[in-house]
Amino acid sequence: MGVTERKVREKAALRQEILAAARELFAKHGYESVSMRKIAERIEYSPTTIYLHFRDKGELLNEICTETFQLLSKKLAKVVASEGDPVDLLRRGLRVYVDFGLSHPNHYRTTFMTPHQHPPHTVSLDQKINFGTGGQAFQYLLDAVGRVMATGPTRQTDVMATSQALWMTIHGVTSLLITKELEFPWSDKNLLIDIAIAGAVKGLLR
Amino acid sequence: MGVTERKVREKAALRQEILAAARELFAKHGYESVSMRKIAERIEYSPTTIYLHFRDKGELLNEICTETFQLLSKKLAKVVASEGDPVDLLRRGLRVYVDFGLSHPNHYRTTFMTPHQHPPHTVSLDQKINFGTGGQAFQYLLDAVGRVMATGPTRQTDVMATSQALWMTIHGVTSLLITKELEFPWSDKNLLIDIAIAGAVKGLLR
């Protein structure tokens, strides 16, 4: 009875351990520079063991991405659920996105800044239509923008395009702060994020 | 007479061929995934030949970056030299940046989206102070923003921070359009770029 359950739990735990190690190493050294052996060494298992949990190196990458989107979605869901002026809500959502990236640079880098050569082995049609694995997260943005537009006059009325443009903006902020963290003499990070987000949102309004 | 010249020309041509192959491959598969062999195969020379023109793989990367910044600077210089309202000039400069990235995706990807582990063999102090090899290009942005602020009232007065925030914005636009070109169901690219840039600039003004 309990034996089976324990086994299942242990298996899941190891799976998570592998993912954690992979995520950290991918983010730190880049997907290509990380070998299966190094991941295995870090968790103190044999390389072969990884293959019992993941088909290949690429699947590790895909899993990490999916996981990232789930985490992000959860964060965004909270903002959506909270009260407030639509404009303010949008601003807070964007800020949450950036903060998420900066506080999970490993996830962010791996998910949004790693070239994915080989597509996941299984991609549902549904996923393709709904903006891939990140669909749910993007949907929140669409909703937030839609509500802003519904409330007052805006310069743009194309919810989709506006949302995409906003995503681009905050992705630029997040990704540059992550990659060039040390290479570039940035001004105060908080200030930069504020300027970018405030500007983008203000630019959206009439 | 002409013999020497022809040799020089041929040598330069081969050098360019190597750079072109490397740039394309780096952009497509990522720096780490490209081997000297693959570059050599593409140009139909032996791997050894590459080493007659470049010290090592890292030098290839550095050369490509330098080249990119020079190309970009030239484009931006034209905008700077042209006449017009400071706000308009800024907008045009940002657009030139994005267009440059989209029409030189290999250059852009290799230069701005490749992690540079190993610094160039020679880095002048001047370069370090002036934001690396891209200093000149960034200087144009600083100038443009400075002029806008000098002309009329803006929400921000910090030229440096504002410039950096603007760079982040347009980098987000450029990089996402390049990487996820096919993976994501984008709205009309032109529209997206316009929204992002117009928004950012408008957000900058009071």
Add this chain to the structure above:
Amino acid sequence: MGVTERKVREKAALRQEILAAARELFAKHGYESVSMRKIAERIEYSPTTIYLHFRDKGELLNEICTETFQLLSKKLAKVVASEGDPVDLLRRGLRVYVDFGLSHPNHYRTTFMTPHQHPPHTVSLDQKINFGTGGQAFQYLLDAVGRVMATGPTRQTDVMATSQALWMTIHGVTSLLITKELEFPWSDKNLLIDIAIAGAVKGLLR
């Protein structure tokens, strides 16, 4: 039961096979001229397999040297343990050294005639003090010389210097007979060894 043991035995056997191949090749062509591939080819395994048993090429060399000293020490220990006049014992020890070299030319060549650029990864302080890995063997010589000097009058009283000079002498004999075995028209080997050893020992006495 026996399965594990068999595996262990097989692993040790392969390790020895690799060492044997390396030793032979190192001795024949010199350390630098022997590649991991060539060693692998000789034992009909892939080059990678060698790395499952040895960290790198240098470790192969070190292992061979250690092994050599152990073999040599064992031979010398027997002489030391035997009975006899100190002078005779010394002579017999020197002869054992030369014979060891001639009957293990690969060991000897690799250990005493190969330049060791890269020190072993781990060198104990003890080893450094005691003349490296060969400390035990050299200690036997020191002891033998010491006993000769303690017994009767000798021309020299410096045990250390005398021992070193004796080592030099027998190394000359051994190494030349090994390297130039075919290139030089030697007189009878036994005679040569006798002359050299007898002379050196006689020269030591008053």
Add this chain to the structure above:
Amino acid sequence: MGVTERKVREKAALRQEILAAARELFAKHGYESVSMRKIAERIEYSPTTIYLHFRDKGELLNEICTETFQLLSKKLAKVVASEGDPVDLLRRGLRVYVDFGLSHPNHYRTTFMTPHQHPPHTVSLDQKINFGTGGQAFQYLLDAVGRVMATGPTRQTDVMATSQALWMTIHGVTSLLITKELEFPWSDKNLLIDIAIAGAVKGLLR
């Protein structure tokens, strides 16, 4: 004319320059670890140029050996030509040999301690009979030993074997002092050489 002569002189000079560079590098890093390119770099000529003066890398090695023997022979000739007691003369000759090795470690190492895989392209029958390229030098030793034996009673009467044994002894001294110069905690070098030579010569006498 003078032109031809100058050319000849220049050619010879460059040849010597190449040999000097090769000798030094061979001795320092070992024959195998020295590349033609490195030799060329040191003399600031192109690698190709070396091939105008020497057939291949192996010929460089052979030339250096021949040269070494000539130098050594010259030194020994002086001793032979000098006056003195035969025993003393022998001792002085042996000392000259060791000193030669220690003050020309590059020559010595390359000539006596480098495995010669490929025999010289041209080896005369005469050379083979006369102990190879080093025949002249060895002849001096034979003569010196012969004279000692002719003068007084010795333990051995086999000039050839005794000479060879003496050579072995001094080679041991020379080679160990060169190779393990730093690896081994030698006593005073002069003392060691004296002990070895004095012992060997004394051992030769009745």
Add this chain to the structure above:
DNA sequence: TATGAATGAGCATTCATTCAT
């Protein structure tokens, strides 16, 4: 479930050497 052993393919780089000039 987990692993140790094994490998073919690949890596960046250097080699001695040739050839056209």
Add this chain to the structure above:
DNA sequence: TATGAATGAATGCTCATTCAT
């Protein structure tokens, strides 16, 4: 006489992955 360009072969070593156990 001298060289710059070029290369096939080789270097030590690491890779992702498989397979028998």
